[in-house]
Structure formats: C-alpha cells, structure tokens
Amino acid sequence: MSATCDDRRAGIARTSPLPRPRTVVAMGDSHFRDMFDLPRLNRLHHLCDVRGPLPAGSLDDALVRAELGEVEVLLTGWGCPPLDDDVLAAAPRLVAVFHAAGSVKTHIPPAGWARGLVVTSAADANAKPVAEFTLGTILLEGRRTWRYVEGYRQHRDGGDAWRRLVPPTLNHGAVVGLVGLSRVGRRVAELLRPFDVTVLVADPTAHASQAARVGATLVALDELLRCSDIVSLHAPELPETRHLLDRRRLALLRDDAVLINTARGALIDTEALIDACRDGRIRAILDVTEQEPLPAGSPLYELPSVQLTPHIAGAMHGEARRLADSALDELERFLDGRPLRHRVDAGRLSTMA
Template identity: 55%
Template sequence: MTAARPGRPETLLVMADDSYRQLFDDELRGRLADLARLGEPVQVAELESAAARARLAEVEVLITGWGCPPLTAAVLDAAPRLRAVLHAAGSVKHHVTDACWRRGLLVTSAAEANAVPVAEYTLAAVLMAAKRTATFAAAYREHPGSWQHWRDAIGPASAYRRTVGIVGLSRIGRRVSALLRPFDLTVLAHDPYTTPEQAAAVGAELTGLDDMIRRSDILTVHAPDLPETRHLLDARRLALLPDHATVINTARGALVDTAALTAECVAGRLSAILDVTDPEPLPTDSPLYRLPNVMLTPHIAGAMHSEVHRLAASALDELARLNAGEPLHHRVRAEDLAVIA
C-alpha cells in the first residue's frame, strides 16, 4: 500500500476544461494553491501530450473530475511518484482502472457530497408525489380559472401517514430516510447490505423488497446500476404497488423497466417522477413526456452549478487530510466496486 506522507504534494487536476471551470471558483483555487504544489499546466483534459506527460513525471496526487481519461497502466508508468487519486465527482468506475488498484493507489470520491442535492431533490419529489402535484398541475392547465368541478375527482392527495419505500439504503438512501424523519410518514427500506439497526438509525424499517413494494404509496429508487439490479423494478414488481402509488427514480434508468412503467402510467394506475430514464433521454414519441401523472426532469438531481463546488471542496478536504497524514474519509477500495455506483 502506498503510504501517505505529510506535506504539500505535487498535484495535477485531470478533468475536462469545462469541468474545471465549473468545479473550482476563485476561493477553491486559492485553497488548492495552499494545499498543493502546482506546476504548469495546473489542469489538463488529456494525458498524452508532452506537457501532460511532463507533469505526470513529477505528480504525487491527481485530483480528477468529469472527463478524466482512464488511468491506464501506461499512464501510471509515466507517473512513478503518484500515490493518490482524489475524485471531485461521484463514480470512479470510468477512470480508475485495475492498474490503479494493482499499484495500491489511494482513491477517494466526492459521492457523499453529490448525495446531498440528490437527497434534497428526492425529499421534494416525495412530498410532491404525496400531494399528487403533477396531476393537479396538469389538470389546472387544462381547466384555467376554476377547479371546483374537477379537483376533488382526482383522488386522495395527502402526505399524512403515507408509506415511503426506499430501494437501496446507501449514501443517498440513508440521507433521504433521515430527511423524511420530521414528517408523518412511515419509511421502509430494502438493502441487502444493511442491517435492521443501521436502517433504524436513519428512521427506516428494513424489510423484504416485495413486501416493501406492496406497502409503499411512494417508492424511491437509490440502488447502484449493476448487472443484478437491471430492471429491479420489472412488470411483476410494479404490479405489486398499490393503486395510485408513485415511482421516483433519481438513481439510474436501467433499474426500472421503462416499458412496464410506461404501461402502468398510461393506464393511470401509477404515477412517476423520473430524473433518469432508460434510454436517456427517452425517444421523442414516449408517452411519458405527455402524461399528466408523470413528471420528467433532465438528470438534474445531482450536483449542478454552484452545487458542484461542494464536490471540489470534498476533494480538497481529502487532500488536507492526506497532507496531515490523517485517515481519508471517503476512500474507495477495489472491493467496493461490486456494490457501488
């Protein structure tokens, strides 16, 4: 294992140019300069040019972000002093290769920071779903100026003593459960890697997946996209949901069988709030764009605009710990990849 050495390490930022501009404002660039030795260029979007290779020869730490190319064995051969990869975004699967694990590099992720806006979006979606807001708003557009003759015909709309089911109690799922605690809601959760005690600590009751689905008025999905979770919510499981239930997906579109969910929403039995879909984006002729009981958003739940500064700050927090020889808070290990996004 590569040992952490106190001090200001030679550091290079590897990410797309627009990612660098979004992630690092003046304040964060100033903090970076305090924590690291920075050569020229400070940031690169590729690792093949002579300038990039010259920086790699000296670098001890890479701070990576969206658009970072794969850190292949050839790249690592050009970076003999490299000891840590601090990712200022969520998943590391796109750029951290097997060669990085064989080298024993320290790897961290800002996934915990990215969980904050996703959980906030989900909280809003749960409360909006309980009040059937999308359906009421669509009906109001069709009947401007009056609601007395149609509003009560839509059906029950209440956040009082409803049941929310959480599929996946990892970073985002735990945060969602904790955010729901002040409300008069029953929170259920399913996660094969979580204990009942861990679920209870964030206000959820751990239960079997099918049992949870049968009991849920609102079902929100926060599981990782893995081969075994593809179409986790298939036609059979969607049929278990009570009439008028809502499916919320801010995780990955492939977790839900789009055709099966579309059929349920077209029939009016289920509603949906979808920030991610499969495929993404949906074809232009998908009924989901036009249904009054469906709200689609274009993958906005994760960090955007000023929210991404939280991701850069998380990576710099890890760099500060590395400099001080302290344990890293958001370390990713090779064995984690089988159960994380």
C-alpha cells in the same frame, strides 16, 4: 518527493514542511468553474504545485502527457476520461487520485488498484443534493401537485369539479419506500423524520438495526412495493440489480403510486415502465434513464404520467463547491498523514454504485 509520498501512503505523518505535490487537475471545464471559485482555487494552489492546463479536459493532450511523467497527485471530476492503463503507465510517480465527484468504478482500472493508488471520492458530498432533491420530490408528489398544476391549466372557468378526480394527498400518513439503504437512502430517511410518513427500506445488505437508526423499517422488496404510496430508488447498478423493477414488480405497485428514480436508469425495465405508465395507473419521476441522454423518440417524453429531468439531482452550480471542499479536505489530510474520511475500498467495489 517520491519517498515522501511513499511515507504518506504508509500513513506516516509529516513532521516538517514538504514540497507541494506535482498535480494535474482533470475534469470538464464547466464542472471546474462550478467547483472552484477564487477561495477554493487559492486553496488548491496552496496545497499543490498545479501543472498543465487548468483544467485538463483530456489526458491525451501533449502538454498533459508531458506532465504525467512527473505527476504525483491527480484531482479529477466529472468530464475526466477514465484513467486507463496507458494513462497509468505514463504516470509512474502517481500515488493518489482525489475524485471530486461520485462513483469511481469506471474511473480507476484494475491496474490502478493493484498498484495501490490512494483513491478518494466526494460521493458523500454529492449525496446531500440528491437527498434534498428526492425529499422535495416526495413532498410535492405526496401533495399531488402536478395534478393540480395541470388541472388549473386546463380548466379556466373557475369551477372545481375536476378537483374531485385528483387522488387524495399523501403527506399525512403516507408510506414511503426506499429501495437501497445507501448513503443517499440513509439521508432521505433522516430528512423524512419530521414528516408524518412511515418509511420502509428494502436492501439485502442492510440489517434491521441500521434501518431503525434512520427511522425506517426493513422489509422485503416485494412487500415494500405492495405497501408504499411513494417508492424512491437508491440502489447501486450491479448485475443483480439490473431491471430490479421488472414487469412483475411494477405490477405490485398500488394504483396512483409514485416511483422516483435518482439512482441509475438500469434499475428499471424501461419497456415495462412505459406500459405501466401508459394508462396512468402509476406515475414515474425519472432523473436517470437506462439510456442517457434519452433517445428523442422515447415514449417516456410523451406520457403525461412521467416527469423527466436531465440527471440534475446531484450537485449543480454552487452546490458543486461541496465536492471541491471534500476533495481538498482529503488532499490536505493525505499530505498531513492524517486518516482519510472518504478513501474508496477496492474490496467493496462490487457492491458500490
């Protein structure tokens, strides 16, 4: 099988039926159950000779270590420990990792890339629910829904004087700023096309023509912050993007602006955000935070102008089957010698999420 896998890595299409590759599936049990219903489980077994526990929650387990010596393919997902140098050394015949989740930056060590492993990611499949979550949040926040929910709860006398204290709704004529023309950022821009909003994008790696293709206008970040009613973050976490929204930039936001973060918590200076939200001048919707889980004593829990969700924007429950489909589709293409659609380019890791 090793010779055939080497041929596949070279892009040589198979011309006759080949044995199924020895495979270990490594991910958390709950994620596996969300991803693999019976049809997908049957497809997995059709494509692969699956060995060891299903799923393997640990790569240090004695049974899994025994299988790693013969394994040719790893199918991984959320809950899988990093494939460190010890794991790679224990798997000399490993040629490909199909990751049924998003980022692989902390998943594959330098030795794996140097070894020439084929690595694919289901980040595109996971971008869809994140973009849908973002769109729903933008529309609800543009309607100032939370203000009416809270006002209706507090004022039960039938009067509506409190309504005059709610800022005007934004869904007609709003300016929505997207920080990052990533796969999620592009999807959000495209989903916003039917609505009566202007979309701005700030991304130092993008060109104006790329933004125009998704109905957006490319601008500098500071201009985006000054002009936008709603700002949504879709940039990767890199050394240069850490605390991208610092105290100075948060101060650029308009009064009553809404800041949405479904990307990475470290993009925002948390202490500066707490100060900006404490008096209610801006509102923040945070699906990610700089520390996850957020410490119990964080002031973010107590601020009325902050809404926290526990990192739920990505695929959940039945949505996770998209991730399984993506990984299995890539695996099948690999076995057939067809071009892969979601292979991760190690040369681009420095700019990826």
